[in-house]
Amino acid sequence: MSATEYLRVxxxxxxxxxxxILHGMDFTVRRGECVSLLGRNGAGRTTxxxxxxxxxxxxxxxxxxxxxxxxxxxxxxxxxxxxxxxPEERGIYSSLTTEENLLxxxxxxxxxxxxxxxxxxFPNLAERRHSQGTRLSGGEQxxxxxxxxxxxxxxxxxxxxxxxxxAPVIVQKLGEIIRELKTRDYTIVLVEQNFRFxxxxxxxxxxxxxxxxxxxxxxxxxxxxxxxxxxxxxx
Amino acid sequence: MxxxxxxxxxxxxxxxxxxxxxxxxxxxxxLGLAVIFGMLHIINFAHGALYMMGAMFSWxxxxxxxxxxxxxxxxxxxxxxxIGIVIERFLLQWIYKLDPLYGLLLTFxxxxxxxxxxxxxxxxxxxxxxxxPELGGAVDxxxxxxxxxxxxxxxxxxxxxxxTWFMIEKTRxxxxxxxxxxxxxxxxxxxxxxxxxxxxxxxxxxxLAAFAGVLAAPTTQxxxxxxxxxxxxxxxxxxxxxxxxxxxxxxxxxxLGVIExxxxxxxxxxxxxxxxxxxxxxxxxxxxxxxxxxx
Numbered sequence: 001m002s003a004t005e006y007l008r009v010x011x012x013x014x015x016x017x018x019x020x021i022l023h024g025m026d027f028t029v030r031r032g033e034c035v036s037l038l039g040r041n042g043a044g045r046t047t048x049x050x051x052x053x054x055x056x057x058x059x060x061x062x063x064x065x066x067x068x069x070x071x072x073x074x075x076x077x078x079x080x081x082x083x084x085x086x087p088e089e090r091g092i093y094s095s096l097t098t099e100e101n102l103l104x105x106x107x108x109x110x111x112x113x114x115x116x117x118x119x120x121x122f123p124n125l126a127e128r129r130h131s132q133g134t135r136l137s138g139g140e141q142x143x144x145x146x147x148x149x150x151x152x153x154x155x156x157x158x159x160x161x162x163x164x165x166x167a168p169v170i171v172q173k174l175g176e177i178i179r180e181l182k183t184r185d186y187t188i189v190l191v192e193q194n195f196r197f198x199x200x201x202x203x204x205x206x207x208x209x210x211x212x213x214x215x216x217x218x219x220x221x222x223x224x225x226x227x228x229x230x231x232x233x234x235x
Numbered sequence: 236m237x238x239x240x241x242x243x244x245x246x247x248x249x250x251x252x253x254x255x256x257x258x259x260x261x262x263x264x265x266l267g268l269a270v271i272f273g274m275l276h277i278i279n280f281a282h283g284a285l286y287m288m289g290a291m292f293s294w295x296x297x298x299x300x301x302x303x304x305x306x307x308x309x310x311x312x313x314x315x316x317x318i319g320i321v322i323e324r325f326l327l328q329w330i331y332k333l334d335p336l337y338g339l340l341l342t343f344x345x346x347x348x349x350x351x352x353x354x355x356x357x358x359x360x361x362x363x364x365x366x367x368p369e370l371g372g373a374v375d376x377x378x379x380x381x382x383x384x385x386x387x388x389x390x391x392x393x394x395x396x397x398x399t400w401f402m403i404e405k406t407r408x409x410x411x412x413x414x415x416x417x418x419x420x421x422x423x424x425x426x427x428x429x430x431x432x433x434x435x436x437x438x439x440x441x442x443l444a445a446f447a448g449v450l451a452a453p454t455t456q457x458x459x460x461x462x463x464x465x466x467x468x469x470x471x472x473x474x475x476x477x478x479x480x481x482x483x484x485x486x487x488x489x490x491l492g493v494i495e496x497x498x499x500x501x502x503x504x505x506x507x508x509x510x511x512x513x514x515x516x517x518x519x520x521x522x523x524x525x526x527x528x529x530x
Contacts, residue, residue: 053424079426091421095413103407104414105425152426 005064006031006156006187007052012061014051014211021047023211024061029156034178034188036198038233039208045191046088048208049158052189053085054078065156081156082109084149088160088191092141094134098125101133102148109153118147121177139170146177156187163197171197195233207232242500245378250496252376256385256454258492259392260447262485264469265476266396267443269484270403273416274436277327277338278478283466284349285441287459288315289448291353294364294457304367304453311449312442319441323434331433353459361456388450395446396485403481412436471514477527487525 007029014022037045054075063070119126122143163171192198207215271279292311296302366384373380403409414422423429476487498509
């Protein structure tokens, strides 16, 4: 893992209309690193990802992605920096078939996986390629939401609650996929409620509270700080 | 066997054909409205004015620039589409976040300004626009003489309607459009320039209206007032079909043209009202329209 910085978020404030949600987020992610944003519901984790994509209202501060300042960019420009976003609600389009969903996001970088490779990784999607996207099961929809950003060549993946509401066997499969992506040097930000899912995958964990980073915990410190996390997250 | 319900067969088939011609215009216009509504969530009240501009510009191009029908059929929609871009960039894009009612009012205002401007400059008297010589004359269908031009209207508008349907439902570009319609924020977060897509969608919808206008020019008196009757019927068609459904607007447009035509045979007095009677019945049974989805 190289130590170069891939994402630097500093003094990030974000708003939805009048409500001030993020109060100066500060964190960095190195190239090829997997970090997890942990925290209670409403702490601002999902908003952080949405703010990174330019999908909130007003934003101030700084977001540097692979050396480019993105705070004033429109969402499509941010994506074109090589960012793949998987939203919490999965965002599968009901007006598109499975395959159309998969092929929808345009290329934003080189070296994306081919459709064949993705169908091999997610055989269910190949079987159901002509079904309406929202006819898929929850697990299949999550696979599709993940697969379609792996096709585009995005190197920074923002994944919001991908394990939420899924059967344990599917969560396990997702864990394997994240591990596989780590070996391929993807940079990953995991927003997770499910601590047990995120903990073994993340190189570092950030605890988000009231729209700020409350603590940073490296994988190696995890065992020593379980009490703190338990108190904070109720895990 | 020459009569059905006491109506001579030729009269029946004749009105059926004329109904299809009117239905072709309804289909083209309501299709444009549906495309615009799907993407912009704006009920484009300027549609009639854009249709009128299509016809007026072909007449002007003929009289002042010597540009004939066939070239107008291509150039006028492009020109009006460009006007659509100006309307979208300068006016519509500022109100997307507001209640759809504002879009309706704004485009209604645009329609009044365009209509008033044209009446001020050209007056309200109708101008003749001749049928291109290639399409003069009529074809003997056995039961009636159908003017070639009217046949061409049916063929041309159906071709454009189904090409539009195919483009939206079956192609990659169409997938972008459908995705942008369903979830614009996420679609933009995938790297697709949704604001430009919205602008081009409006331009496309206005170009469809102008195309209908050029097509209509030889069939009617070209004047700044020509859209007033047509557009009210078209809005009824859209309400019946359900906002935003592509195939729904095409089928409903044609179907109501035919119903209108048949009413002329059976009870001519009701022919101008029948569309609204259908509208009332449909709204009572299916408030979202025949092809619309309940919210």
